[in-house]
Amino acid sequence: MRIAQSGGVRAAALVILGTGLAACAGVPALGGRAPGPPAPGAVLYACDDGSRITATYRMVEGMDTARLQVGRQTLDLRATRAASGVRYAAERGLAPDTGVVWWTRGAEAMLMDMPLDDTFRPGDETLRTTCREVPR
Numbered sequence: 001m002r003i004a005q006s007g008g009v010r011a012a013a014l015v016i017l018g019t020g021l022a023a024c025a026g027v028p029a030l031g032g033r034a035p036g037p038p039a040p041g042a043v044l045y046a047c048d049d050g051s052r053i054t055a056t057y058r059m060v061e062g063m064d065t066a067r068l069q070v071g072r073q074t075l076d077l078r079a080t081r082a083a084s085g086v087r088y089a090a091e092r093g094l095a096p097d098t099g100v101v102w103w104t105r106g107a108e109a110m111l112m113d114m115p116l117d118d119t120f121r122p123g124d125e126t127l128r129t130t131c132r133e134v135p136r
Contacts, residue, residue, distance in 0.1 A: 038086070038104060045109055045131035053111065053131055055102065064088075066102055070111070075100055091116060094128070101125050107133035 038057045045053045054069040064079035066088040077088035077100065085105030093100035099114035109132075112125035 044134040046134050047111070047129040047131040049129040051129065052134075053109075055104075055109070068100075068102055068111075070094060077102055089114065109133075 038055070040058050042054055042056045045055060047053060051071065056067040056069075058065055058067075064086065066077045066079075068075045068077065073094060075090055075092065075094070077090040080087050080089045082103065085103060088102040088104075089099060091099045093113055093116075095113060097116055099116050101110075101112040101114050103110045103112065108130065110130050111128045113128055114120065114125050
């Protein structure tokens with residue numbers, strides 16, 4: 001059986017195919033920055049709680065790292081496994097007895113506290129704030 005195709009159906013199929021190929025290649029289909037490690041250098045983020053965080057990304061001993069300037073505190077984090085985006089973590093956090101997680105995906109990031117005890121499981125982090133990259 002043959003199905004007739006109109007120009008609109010072909011155009012829609014090409015858009016879907018192109019979007020799928022862009023996703024497979026790690027290229028954003030509709031603009032923006034592809035998820036993955038940010039380019040080396042300093043990036044300023046504006047956060048929902050009114051704070052501003054400067055993250056400096058660099059490679060140290062073959063590992064992606066992030067140095068966060070949060071208020072008067074400087075935190076050094078290392079990349080860890082993430083299902084999506086790039087997750088950085090450190091055992092020294094912003095509050096006593098907590099670690100910190102900085103999870104980036106494209107131009108967005110989340111700052112989270114991480115409990116430091118033997119009951120911790122991934123997903124037990126507490127969201128502190130969400131942030132968005134400030135365009136240069």
